[in-house]
Amino acid sequence: MAPPATRTALLGYLAAISLLLHCLLPSLAGADFVYNGFEHAANLSLDGSASVLRGGALRLTHDSNSLMGHAFFDSPVQVVRGNSVISFSTAFVFDIVTVDHGGGHGLAFVVAASKALPGASYGIYLGLLGENTNGNSSNHVFAVEFDTMQVRRLNETDSNHVGVDLNSVVSNVSEPAGYFDDDDDGRNISVKLESAQPIQAWVDYDGRTKVLNVTIAPVSVPSRPHRPLISRAIDLLPVFKREMYVGFSSSTGEKLASSHYILAWSFSTEGAAKAIDLSRLPKVPKQAAPPPSLSTVIEITASSCVATLVVIAAAIVLALWIRRRAALTEMLEDWELDHPQRLPYKELYAATNGFEASKLLGAGGFGQVYKGVLRCSGDEVAIKRISSSGTQGMREFVAEVASLGRMRHRNLVELRGWWQDLLLVYEFMPNGSLDEHLFGRAGAVMPPKPLLTWGQRVGILRGVASGLVYLHEEWEQVVVHRDVKASNVLLGADMAPRLGDFGLARLYEHGADPATTRIVGTLGYMAPELTVTARASRATDLFAFGVLLLEVACGCRPIDPVTGESLLRRVRGHHVSGDLVRAVDERLDGCYDKKEARLVLWLGLMCSQSRPEARPSMRQACQYLDGELEMREEAVLVFSDVDSLDVGSSAFLTWSSCNTMSGGSLLAGR
Structure with missing residues (x-):
């Protein structure tokens, strides 16, 4: 047996070697993180319409048309070692909210070679790929999609499904959204993705057996179902590079839109992903009901006119008000059908504290611009109040709504909403001009x-x-x-x-x-x-x-x-x-x-x-x-x-x- 002094020296030598290896081989360390809400989250990269709301919910898209939102862990994760894919595990809670009886288009957990997702498009492509890139082996994109639209040319047979995508939004395998009940002889229970209720998902890949498991269940289900919704042998080695980015993508369509939220996320390449603390899930903002249509207002007014002379007088006043804005209403009609983002005046008034001077960002020949915070979402916005004198202000208002209101590009300012009294609401650009x-x-x-x-x-x-x-x-x-x-x-x-x-x-x-x-x-x-x-x-x-x-x-x-x-x-x-x-x-x-x-x-x-x-x-x-x-x-x-x-x-x-x-x-x- 070695003397104590020799043993001490040997232990010190081994400790020094261990420390040296730790410093020289940092890439051997796997990824392991958990977000129980995102209010103070670090190491997140957001793009497009994605933002973190007050309270901690990560919103990928809101209920406007033609949007894309991306959220990635900021650093790449090593997923290939030698000629093998490293096992990984992730769990997350999402919530899809729609105002009408059908939104779109869905969200996806994604592993991609680039956070930029070049060529990505909104709508059916979920912000993952585009018409010119879909199906290319050079994409290096793996995704598990939670799709709320049926697109027949993508071979989709259900408008509420979970699919596995490899370099293409045409899924390799898909199943109607649901879970197998452990307490009811394994019966498959359907899950509506657009339920406006939190849903937990688990995605696990075994690099040794090359088996992918996907499981979902409402958070009200007390434990993770034992039987996965999808279990399929898939070789991810041709898709993955040595290092990839992990995160989420979502999009809305030209006619249909939903708000897509991620409430919590756990990921690991060092074993099973850490459990999410469901008691700490952030709340999703309440979805405002759509405003009544102009035709409904006219019907109510007409019926009231028959009843009393008072209402007739009110109808005359209303008619004069409508006539003064007739030109504006006609020019906005088509845009309103596609982009129902009329924001009530009281919301904009409250957002700017009554358009007080301290909120003024700038002024010019056609009006003023104020900084505000929308109470319904907590988003910072810039509100342009166009002067109503003359026709030139109305011409500018119509030009912006008719053009910018229907365009979506990462290098164009986003028009978030409007009110007919010549108020335009834009995303807030904190670094100025x-x-x-x-x-x-x-x-x-x-x-x-x-x-x-x-x-x-x-x-x-x-x-x-x-x-x-x-x-x-x-x-x-x-x-x-x-x-x-x-x-x-x-x-x-x-x-x-x-x-x-x-x-x-x-x-x-x-x-x-x-x-x-x-x-x-x-x-x-x-x-x-x-x-x-x-x-x-x-x-x-x-x-x-x-x-x-x-x-x-x-x-x-x-x-x-x-x-x-x-x-x-x-x-x-x-x-x-x-x-x-x-x-x-x-x-x-x-x-x-x-x-x-x-x-x-x-x-x-x-x-x-x-x-x-x-x-x-x-x-x-x-x-x-x-x-x-x-x-x-x-x-x-x-x-x-x-x-x-x-x-x-x-x-x-x-x-x-x-x-x-x-x-x-x-x-x-x-």
């Missing part, structure tokens, strides 16, 4: 915002470009924004850009020519051909985007407010002298990628050429920024003596930006 980060806020007493890094600037430009591609080419109609500028680019909590203010937008069919219209926009961003054609087109948006590229790269306004110097003319001079990157913002102190800076400046000049046919398309501009197209420095740029529709051309203006909302007016919601 891009121009505040570039130039500060005029007259502000708050400290200046941090200087944007070069990487942040390029990311913002790529996001704006992606949003404009959607408007110009990917939506059902061509949307010309007509006011692309730094103050209309809003920044979310993660500095992701969203293009806002669609009050000047114009829509026309693909393949059609835009009609002539009033010349509108902001000086310095307006294409020179507008004075001749009076036609706002995709090319005029390209010109404004080109100026925005130069503005962000140089950190200078399009027209210097002191000297009146044109930024476009100055950058063009650097290009001619062969020293283009000299125009880059001096405040960056050389901390930027020179090749990338040259590309951004060159593309800005390409987009702001005087001849519209010489400008690239918005998709080509996006491809240049993403590196899919090579910069052609030998290309001849076409310019004229007139940089843009500037002050010297103001005689042509009938409605200029001096009458639109001021530069930072939406701050966090325009």
